[in-house]
Amino acid sequence: MTKLFTTTALIAALAMPAFAAKPGEGETLAENQTLNFWILDAFKSLDPQLTSSRTDSDMIRQLFEGLLNEDETGAMVPGVAESWEVSDDGLTYTFNLRDAKWSNGEPVTAGDFVYAWRRAVNPETGSEYAWFMELMNIANAAEIIKGDVAPEELGVTALDDKTLQVQLIKPTPYFLKTLSHSTTYPVPQSVVEAEGDGWTQPGKMVGNGAYVLKSHDLGVEAVAVKNDEYWDAENTILDEVKFITVNDQNIGLTRYLAGEIDWMNTLPAGRLPQMQAEYPDEAISAPWACSYGYLFNLSDKGPEALKDLRVRQALSYAIDRDIIVDRVLQGGQRPAYNWTHWAMEGYEIPEVDWADWSQAERMEKAKELLAEAGYGPDNPLNLTIQYNTSEDHKKLAIAVQQFWKAIGVNVTLNNYEWKVHIDRLNNQDFEVARYAWCGDYNEASTFLDYFRSGGYNQGKWENADYDKLLAEAATAEDPNVLYRQAEEIWGQELPMAPVYHYAMAQMIKPDIRGVPLENVMSAWYAKDMYRVAE
Template sequence: MNRFLMSTALACLLAVPAAAATVAEGDELADTQEYNFWLLDAIKTVDPQKNTDVEGSDVIRNLFEGLMNEDAKGAMVPGVASDYAVSDDGLTYTFTLRPEAKWSNGDPVTAGDFVYAWQRLADPATASEYAWYIELMNVVNASEVVAGDKPKEELGVKAVDDHTLEVTLTKPTPYFVKMLGHSSTFPNNQKVIEEFGDNWTQPGNIVGNGAYVLTGHNLGVDITMEKNPEYWEADNVVLTKLTGITVNDQNVGLTRYQAGELDRLQIPAGQYPRLKEEFPDEAVSLPYSCSYAYIVNLSDKGPESLKDVNVRRALALALDRDIIVDQVLQGGQRPAYNWTHWAIEGFEMPDIPMASMTQADRTAEAKKLLEEAGYTPDNPLNLTLNYNTSEDHKKIAVVAQQMWKPLGVNLTLNNMEWKVHTDRMQNQDFELARYAWCADYNEASTFVDYFRSTGKNEGKFSNAEYDQLLQDSVTSENPNDQYKRAEEILATELPLLPIYHYAKVDMIKPYVKGLPRENVMNTWYGKDMYITKH
């Protein structure tokens, strides 16, 4: 890595102080500083090393704090680390931790807490679904520890002293610092986990180092967090209470939003145009770094019919994404023929032939491919699609069902709650599964790495060229060359059926201040927010 660039990054970090809420001139604070936000599903866990969900990350980001945070535009800014230095060869990062950082029980946050957490993430005994993330970070011995071939103590992370953390990488990784905003890298209080075991995340037991503490969690109903007086910047935290309220039906959620029970809600599919006209100061649509697709189970447990790439191609061709985006969703989403979100920083979209075809030509080719595979309306292909509870997911699934049926595909829709859905995906207990991938950091590798043979990759896609491309991308002068080729392989092999790239389509009360509007990651922190008089 270029030394000048590394030293510039360091200078930027030092120049940008970590900041909590900054009340804008002219804003008058409300007497009650509470924020009620919508959750689609129950929060499976608030364990930083075991969470896999976007909504879980939103909660964990308020209960814990990592080395780095994101600002309102997505730039990395200090968290527990006040600064860092990078060795000339780009392989060693030395983080200086702020001495004022404390756990919610008053214990100091130390470098050893990060070492413990990172070892815990990699340790096979933890059985973290995100253990692969530390491999993507290229931490020394990560792959060997995750595989159980080396003890966790040999992971390339160590506490030089209580306030100095040293991380050693196997290769220079330009986006390494961006990866540190992810919840799986957040610290743990070892003595609390050892005392309470699997119950350490329960209210009353959990000890975090974030701006808030967990005070209530009614699974599938609500989750409550209150201001942490031990947080190092507590004096500048304005919101005193955050409450996540689970509402599976977004139409019910909209009613509750309009009744004042929710301050933020994802707009139900198809309602953005009307709500934008009626409530121009509340309805917003922003680019959001998530992609929506149907994952294909290519494992031995998957259906034989989907092992045929021409069948997968037919299914992908027959999906009229313009109808889904323009008539069903209507919120600024974009049709997707690839995996990586178009707004990811630096990403260069490859040329995907399917994207430039007319829908009539796509449908005609889909029909031909299915007929060649032996499937017609008289001899249909029978498939089951799993999806988690949501009216929006159901609407899209019904549309897909209708688009495929005239071509000889009978699609059974199988709805289940989020935890069951993800558990079944993890165990390859599905044929097609609705899924969305949201960027863990703002760089294209966060998308393409999903389909590595050793990635999260629940459909068990495996392609040697693809794996090698991602291996080569880390040290490439222009990794977009590898990313583009990787996307071309995905578009040819189709281990997924891409459907659309997200927009963040929300109703937000005008008195809520401090939510990011210019960060494609849409990463929010309660500590940066406040409520004005209304």
Template sequence: MTRSLLLSTVLSAALALPTLAAQVQPGDVLAENQEYTYWLLDAIKSMDPQINTDVEGSGVLRQLFEGLFNEDQNGALVPGVATSYDVSEDKTVYTFHLRDNAKWSNGDPVTAHDFVYAWRRLADPKTASEYAWYMELMQVKNAADIIAGKKPVEELGVRAIDDHTLEVTIEAPLPYFPKMLTHASTFPVNQKVIEQFGDKWTEPGNLVGNGAYVLKEHILGEKVVMERNPLYWDDEHTIINKITALTINDENAALTRYLAGELDRVQIPAGQYPRLKAEYPDQAVSVPQSCSYIYLFNLDPEKGPEPLKDVRVRKALSYAIDRDIIVNNILQGGQAPAYNWTHPATEGFEMPEIDYATWTQDERTTKAMELMKEAGFGPDNPLKLTLNYNTSESHKKIAIAVQQFWKKIGVDLTLNNMEWKVHTDKLQNQDFEVARYAWCGDYNEASTYLDLFTSYSGHNNGKYFNEEYDRLMKESKTADNPAPLYKRAEEILAEDMPFAPIYHYTKVEMIKPDLRGMGLNNLMQNWYVKDMYRVAN
């Protein structure tokens, strides 16, 4: 076994510091109030690390649970339950060394067996996790066969050598494998608690986590309340005492409550960033975030509408969207027009040349009209489609704009607004024609985007399939340099157009100026309240 020098250096440096939680900067004086209240757009569907699929849900889970590693303010890996690891010469066997002072919130020790149980649970078809495929993406040995029901979960390439040593075997070297271990689906769970409470194990009073906070209250669609976990291994250096997340479906109402002092952090509604930046320069922020916003086409052979199976129609729909109007006139928060899938700031990603990205919007619209005419549609024979989108002022404004863009090329678009849970359920069941969709990277590498459109993806809700695309993504797992394969995969997506890319995200927010440790320099925008604190005025 050889020491992984890069991460070990990072971990050693982190361990040399007095704390791994909130580090009060020189000159900062702590405020008496160390509570944090933030905004959620939608209800948290699940507090189960192996079941959750939502970005907002992941934000809660990072407070209640802790995986092998966390991320620092800039997105670099730092110790979580693991303090270091070794890797074999062939880069396929990882041995993680776990801290001996990690405890569950009920006092049980956190052990390697807890990770084995959680990872097997994720891959087990009985769990029916939408993130089971993540275990396959991590290349964990036998994951694909287990997920397909061909092998028992006991054959998954993960084992506890002893209570504080976890061994993971992967199918092929994967340079970014450690980065993938900050994802919530890989967090440990307490087997005893799950077996005791069954489906109710995530309820307040039942949920046992190993994170810096414990769940005190969860009123679905209203609020989540968390308080410091005194048994967390680094509670001594945790400063924020209480977290409250309030669910407010109306972004403008949320902003009003922020300005009234009820919230410490809130998303800025579409179009309001310039004004708020001028009025509150020390509170309005816009920073890159690894997410891409698209309109997904349903290509399911049985459930998808027949016209969308024509690539000319799909290209026309994409070409007709004036992305400059959306980012410059509607959103106005520094977002970038998107003509591809992977966020361009993703580490190591090389943007391909996509022809329509270089055209003027007039050229794109003209081409869209030609393609629609070729496909048999136009003003005299409009294509009727329905767009599903979840409740949000910005989603609504974009949908109305696209409705007008598409009307120009002979599309009669019906807008269908619904709450988040209904929206995602329809996506997962292919009960839609066109749907608003977005993806935020699970780790800072292009495969976190591109794997989604493989045939074996657990999130390929549009049921797109391309054999060459699948082959490229499988080859990328063992390639010395996957960048050219990623570039070709993006070109295929532009050729097949299984979705219409619209924009790449920035995180556009109002944040109270007395808050520190928000992690805004982390492209993934993963944040940990244990790293945060409030300063006195």
């Protein structure tokens, strides 16, 4: 049997209580403990193992709880797992579960995690995030996803109702950071099997989070109310959380200013300076671990022109990121000439030579490259940019259309609702697509793994050296060195035209406390928030 040990750092972590809402000295709680949160798109799925959406995950995080949570700075803190031990070889994790309950009063057991994790990797489930379990390096995950091994062979075992053991195939420094991700949340087997696809509907859903789903009017509003069965319910102050869908950000801001929305975490492009001047206590910008760009379809279904590196370079060079960041967005974002967000823990962005060129130099080089590739007035390059419904995405797509027109590329714009946009990406039914990736945990690999051959990778770029570096990084003493080398390969190949690194320009009502502005992952828990009397 593997010898278990606890490091000094781990002892400290285990001694920490789970983060909870706690009014500060001199603060008086408001009578109204409801939070109205704005979302741009309707939920695609509230099933932890089926979702791939950031918006979905924000709600799922209120309804379910995994082994670990994140505190206000993004540090990992106990969730359902009260403590854990790691074997000497770093391959075996043993989690000791607290006395937690489902919203129907039944106990949450290690077997619930085993069921959920097997469900995530089972090809029959059709999880878009099955690859995430492979990324966690859980034993047999890759083989199960490919259909070569039965889900029951996944390296996760319930030693008893309160003890969960996870077997990895190699030491994984970021493993604990993955455990606050919704794909790893437990789900109640009896409910899922009894209700089928309808198990996430109000009145049927059973969760183990601080809130339960009360109502859901798709594309309009979803309401979650306090779960009295939650293990830390006595420290949960907000009674109700409403997710209000407003597809137009300008209308969303209008509703915020009218008092109908309390927290709008993505302001319309260009509005932050005005809001900071008029509402200095409410308008805030904070780094957010997401990167935005235009993804090239390099699959067999993609246009032949994009398979030419010179074309991809030309399209990347022609985008004037300073105009986009300084004139269009104006929300604290930074121009991106690479993929991984600059704020990821321990990561240094590699040098990119064309980042230091003037925009005029980039445009001149872009024209040269297109001409070398055989495109010009007599043979213009025609491309279609796909984006999902949003006034900001539209503005940026129009701007890029003009940037590319200036180098002789004709662009058609296609707008789709979010669900259709994602489905088309997943099926490689696009040429160039607006895309953004938000990190799943605070390490560079969460970005770089997207482009791994077996990653989510909707543009289907492949590079064996890139894959090898990511594989080696998993056991490296300093993985960030290998991450930079992988990103250098990415920068040489440009499977996407990077545009900007996110900052979250947002409006928050001044009586709300506990919004985790120092967490670059922007993972928030309503249970850690409260309202004070004004």
